[in-house]
Amino acid sequence: MNTITKVYADHPKTLLFSSAAALRILLVLAFPALPDLLTGRVEISSPVSSFTRLQEGLFLYQRGLDPYDGGIFHQSPTILGRLPTILLYTALDILSASNLCHIAASGAAYASRSYTSPRHHRHWNPVSVAAAYLLNPLTLLTCLGRPTSVFAIFFVILSVREACRARSVTSAFALALASYVSLHPVLLLPPVGLLCYDRVCLPATEAAGRGGDGETKGKKVAIDQRSQPSGLGFGLIYLATFVFSVAFLFVLSRLLLPSWNFIPSVYLTPLTLPDLTPNPGLWWYFFIEMFDAFRNFFLGVFWLHMLSYSVPFCLRLQKQPLAAVVCMMGIIAIFEPYANIGEVGFWLSSITLLSHTFELASTHRYTFAALAALLYTVMLGPVFHHLWLYAGSGNANFFYAITLVWALALIILLTDTVYSVLRDEWESERPEGKGKEVRQL
Amino acid sequence: MAELEKPAVKPSTAEDPSRKDQASPPPESPAATWTRRCIIIAFWSVVICLGLPHWIWTTSIHRSDLPLETMNSWADGKAHRFQYPLSIRIDTTEKDHESRAALVADLTKKFQQSSDLPLYDINISPGHYSEGFLPEQEKDADLVVYVDNESKSPQQASLRPWAPVLDVQPGHAGPSAASEFIFHEIVRAYADEQRSLSHLMSDSPFVSDKGIALTADQKTKLDARTTRAFKYASMYHLTFSLFSASATPSAWDIDVAMQQYLSPLLRQLSNVSRFTVDTQVQLHAAFSPSIAGPQFDQASGKWHLQKTDLSGFVNAAEWPLNPSIGAGPTINFVLYVPTKDQSPLEIAETGGTSWLIPQWGGVQIYNPSNKQDSALSADDLEAVMLTFADQLTALVGLPPSPPSLTLRLASMTRERTTSLILSASSTLGALSRLTLKLTSIAIPNSVAKSVDETIARLEQACLDLREGRYNNALANARIANDEAEKAFFEPSMVGQVYFPDEHKVAVYVPLLGPVAVPLVMAAVKELLSLRRRKVKST
Structure with a gap:
């Protein structure tokens, strides 16, 4: 017993990672039918990430056919090497968790070049953040269901981690990989770029802060602007790296495949939503009901809605760029066309990166109600889906109502996060307002 | 969303004078104001730069230009008057050129004066009688009349079953009686066809004053014939x-x-x-x-x-x-x-x-x-x-009379051409009325192309009719009718027929209304405060 405690105290990461990996592998060994059962669930597998469709595409590819000809396979071409095993998915999860751990340890959540949270001492232990990801039941189910969205999640986390390490080129390349695997991470380009820029400027700022007298500490410090890279120039370089990486990946894919067919098949599918299989998102029911003449217009409206948050989050949360990234991830997880619980699980876990603000959300907001609603929908969603499609005693509205509640709970969580982050920032400006009721004017 | 959130101290109750100073929120820093403006501009720029073009691009209705006037003139029967030229050749055994010319002149005069075949333009020409009838001779004339003056048999006339030939034996009667007899035989050969043609036109705008009145009995018979036959x-x-x-x-x-x-x-x-x-x-x-x-x-x-x-x-x-x-x-x-x-x-x-x-x-x-x-x-x-x-x-719609199959075929060609032209014209009219009445339906380019093709084919068919090329006229009229139907039943047009403009409100408002309220309110509030500040500063 003592040794276990000692091992835990000395190597908490090793213990966490090994137990999480063991949990995944043991579940598969104990219930061999579980992965296939989960693969068939609409909550986990979407038409653009399903493991069964990947098998179909791989089958066609290995026989020298264009995998995109059948109209079933919509996943990016480089996954076509060989069929990923559950071990690979476990490894991806562990690596993602390790990256999350690094992000949490970097302190990007509570300290930026122009701002340090008054609550920075309240942040969670990085291992706890990793545990929140690895032991999250939604992540666990997604890992066993093997959708390819796990790759996109991994590359997004990798990109954020590289941004926290102020490595702009690798960060942009990882984000390009994520966008190449599934389209929507491209919306993260502004916040991740901002985060990266902030981390690049941070050492100079800290140096200036340290170099000053004791009086200037904690106050605004005049920083020599010339010692820092210009925002515009950095942004252009970051964008150019991203564009070149994507172009490089496209050319690479073209070399693997007989035609350019993969571009419309992979990237037009989330844009035009040809497959209206029910999922936990908000799109499918709306576009089943929509008049054909307005379909294209509302597809545009839904995408522009997602897109429109990207820049405003960066503007408002420019002092806390990691918070902007997390909020944008939430927007994507809630409003993406082929929503799945994998993205939601990843977002819920990454909220723990902002753990220093949790006390604000839990005292002033509706976090408990939202979490209760999430639990309730997690239970009722599969039940209503079964009632509608298999038992035949319900209809589409049953399942859609649950997905609405699910989305509502997630939106409440998102607004709570935004609130607590902003309140935290405001309290650093006005310490006298701490603990008081506030309202928006 | 929370992007506009600017927490401020909640104003305390007014009854408490000691806290009055705290009641008004502290002034915003200029940086915060600018951030807010930038955010509002960011949202509105997405709406204006991306949303508006997208809206115009996806919901604008493509209406190709249709030649409405031409279409209506066809539908109203103004574009064409049905008149069927018939060339009749009179071949006599008579060697005497003068008497042959006299017979032709006499017949021509008779056709001009009589009103028995008003729908036809009859052109009579003299020809040489030859016993061996060559197939190519058939092509010069719609009807060849062989007058056998030398025959001693009594007055009689008969149509050959496989050729457009009317054999006439005027008997011993004089030239005027002979021409009278020939005239009546020709009229008899075309009377049924004329009745059928004017029946076809009777319900359409193409009806001419020259049409002949039909008895109810004849009408039922003609209707029965039409219902029995396949469409051409x-x-x-x-x-x-x-x-x-x-x-x-x-x-x-x-x-x-x-x-x-x-x-x-x-x-x-x-x-x-x-x-x-x-x-x-x-x-x-x-x-x-x-x-x-x-x-x-x-x-x-x-x-x-x-x-x-x-x-x-x-x-x-x-x-x-x-x-x-x-x-x-x-x-x-x-x-x-x-x-x-x-x-x-x-x-x-x-x-x-x-x-x-x-x-x-x-x-x-x-x-x-x-x-x-x-x-x-x-x-x-x-x-x-x-x-x-x-x-x-x-x-197949072959008329039961006259007894010559060749003439019946020619008859059918004319009848079919006429009915196809009538049907294509009325389809054009219906299409033109539809596009005028429903201003919100799309008119794809394929419809405009079909309409142009229909009109071109109709004109060609009518030209062929006027010049007596009946087989060409039939081919053109059939294509015209097919194209007109294709244009009228274009599926992308039909889908939007029952979608009036006021329903668009119900499509847009439920989603875009709630989205627009905070956007518009924030913009208005910001513009008002901007004006107030300007007024204050001046």
């Missing part, structure tokens, strides 16, 4: 089926019978439409369960089929009669051979054995004579094939 097509499929109620006969000499009795007719008809022929034999063909079946009549010793059973006689469920083979309609001909114990079988009221099913085909019952062969020979089939040929002429 450039290709018909003929299916000849032998259905035996028992195991015999199990074969028929249909190839030879076709060659002998039907091919001459098909060769003539193939000027107008093409035909493919299929045959089949089906043994042990059972009656349809929906009919009562034949009854034995003790008095005559025959089996009788009730008239009410005739419509259900064809067992559509079990007899392999294809509804269509490729493009073009299928005309079915069914020969039914009853079992030995049910023979002879005939229709109760009339004693007949054949009947015609409008726009479907013909049915015949063949009661074999005593010798029960396993095969029907070509000779056995003679009567059968002649009845089928008769039914075929009715089904």
Whole structure:
């Protein structure tokens, strides 16, 4: 017993990672039918990430056919090497968790070049953040269901981690990989770029802060602007790296495949939503009901809605760029066309990166109600889906109502996060307002 | 969303004067104001730069320009007046040029003065009589009149069945009586066709004052003819089926019978439409369960089929009669051979054995004579094939008179052309009214193209009609009609027909309304505060 405690105290990461990996592998060994059962669930597998469709595409590819000809396979071409095993998915999860751990340890959540949270001492232990990801039941189910969205999640986390390490080129390349695997991470380009820029400027700022007298500490410090890279120039370089990486990946894919067919098949599918299989998102029911003449217009409206948050989050949360990234991830997880619980699980876990603000959300907001609603929908969603499609005693509205509640709970969580982050920032400006009721004017 | 959130101290209650200073929120820092403005601009720039073009691009309705005036002029019957030129050649055995010219002049005068054939432009020319009639001579004239002055037989006239030739023997009458006789014979040859043509035009805007009044009886007859016939097509499929109620006969000499009795007719008809022929034999063909079946009549010793059973006689469920083979309609001909114990079988009221099913085909019952062969020979089939040929002429819409097949074919060509032009014109009119009435429907380019093609083909068809090229006119009119129907039934147009503009409110408001409220309110609030600040500073 003592040794276990000692091992835990000395190597908490090793213990966490090994137990999480063991949990995944043991579940598969104990219930061999579980992965296939989960693969068939609409909550986990979407038409653009399903493991069964990947098998179909791989089958066609290995026989020298264009995998995109059948109209079933919509996943990016480089996954076509060989069929990923559950071990690979476990490894991806562990690596993602390790990256999350690094992000949490970097302190990007509570300290930026122009701002340090008054609550920075309240942040969670990085291992706890990793545990929140690895032991999250939604992540666990997604890992066993093997959708390819796990790759996109991994590359997004990798990109954020590289941004926290102020490595702009690798960060942009990882984000390009994520966008190449599934389209929507491209919306993260502004916040991740901002985060990266902030981390690049941070050492100079800290140096200036340290170099000053004791009086200037904690106050605004005049920083020599010339010692820092210009925002515009950095942004252009970051964008150019991203564009070149994507172009490089496209050319690479073209070399693997007989035609350019993969571009419309992979990237037009989330844009035009040809497959209206029910999922936990908000799109499918709306576009089943929509008049054909307005379909294209509302597809545009839904995408522009997602897109429109990207820049405003960066503007408002420019002092806390990691918070902007997390909020944008939430927007994507809630409003993406082929929503799945994998993205939601990843977002819920990454909220723990902002753990220093949790006390604000839990005292002033509706976090408990939202979490209760999430639990309730997690239970009722599969039940209503079964009632509608298999038992035949319900209809589409049953399942859609649950997905609405699910989305509502997630939106409440998102607004709570935004609130607590902003309140935290405001309290650093006005310490006298701490603990008081506030309202928006 | 929370992007506009600017927390401020909650103003305390007004009754507490000691905290009055805190009641008004502290002023915003300029940086915060600018951030807020930038955020509002960011949202609005997405709306204006991306949303607005997207809205215009995806919801604008593409309306190609249609030549509405031309379409309406066709629909109103102003674009064309039906007039059918007929060239008639008078060939006489008379050697004397003058008397021949006198006969031609006399006939021309008679046609100009009379109002018996108002729809036709008759042009009479003299020609040389030659005993051997060459096929190419047929092409110079729509009708050739052979006047045999030397014949001593009494006054008589007859049409040759396979050529557009009217043989006239004026007998001993004088030249004026002869020309009177010829005139009446020509009028008689075209009277039925003219009646049918003016019946076609009577309900359309193309109706001319020259049209002739029809009696109710004639109208019913013409209507019956129209309902019986198939719609005109450039290709018909003929299916000849032998259905035996028992195991015999199990074969028929249909190839030879076709060659002998039907091919001459098909060769003539193939000027107008093409035909493919299929045959089949089906043994042990059972009656349809929906009919009562034949009854034995003790008095005559025959089996009788009730008239009410005739419509259900064809067992559509079990007899392999294809509804269509490729493009073009299928005309079915069914020969039914009853079992030995049910023979002879005939229709109760009339004693007949054949009947015609409008726009479907013909049915015949063949009661074999005593010798029960396993095969029907070509000779056995003679009567059968002649009845089928008769039914075929009715089904493709060949008029029953005059007796010359060539003239009947020419008649049919003119009638079909006329009805196709009428139908294409009225379709154009309907399309033009539709596009004017429903201003919100899309008009794809394909519709405009079809309409242009229709009008071009209609003009060409009318030109052909005026110049007497009736076969070309028919081909053009058919294409015109097909194109007009294609334009009218364009599926992308029909989908939007019942979508009035006011329904768009119900489409846009539920989602865009709630989204627009915070956007608009934030923009208005910001603009107002900007103005207030400006006023303050000046």
